[in-house]
Amino acid sequence: MGRHRRLCQWSGCRQYANLQDLDTGQTFCFGCALAMLYAADDPIVNYTEFDDSTEYTDAITRHPSIERLMQRRRR
Numbered sequence: 782m783g784r785h786r787r788l789c790q791w792s793g794c795r796q797y798a799n800l801q802d803l804d805t806g807q808t809f810c811f812g813c814a815l816a817m818l819y820a821a822d823d824p825i826v827n828y829t830e831f832d833d834s835t836e837y838t839d840a841i842t843r844h845p846s847i848e849r850l851m852q853r854r855r856r
C-alpha cells in the first residue's frame with residue numbers, strides 16, 4: 782500500500798491526513814482528529830485510518846467516554 786497524499790481538511794491545517802471520517806468523507810490528520818476527540822462534542826467514531834495505522838483507534842479506545850459515544854451511534 783503506497784503512502785497517501787490526502788491533506789487534512791480541518792480549516793487552516795496543512796498536514797497530511799491520517800484518517801477519513803466515513804460520515805462526512807472529510808480527511809483529518811491525527812492531531813486534528815485528537816483535538817475533536819478531546820475538545821469537541823462530536824468526535825470521529827466512524828472512520829478508516831490510512832496506511833494500516835491504528836494510532837487513532839488506540840487513542841479513542843483509551844478515551845473514557847468513547848464507548849458510550851459509539852454505542853449511541855450504533856443504536
Ligand SMILES: [Zn+2]
Pocket residue numbers: 789790791794795796809810811812813814
Ligand atoms: Zn489537521
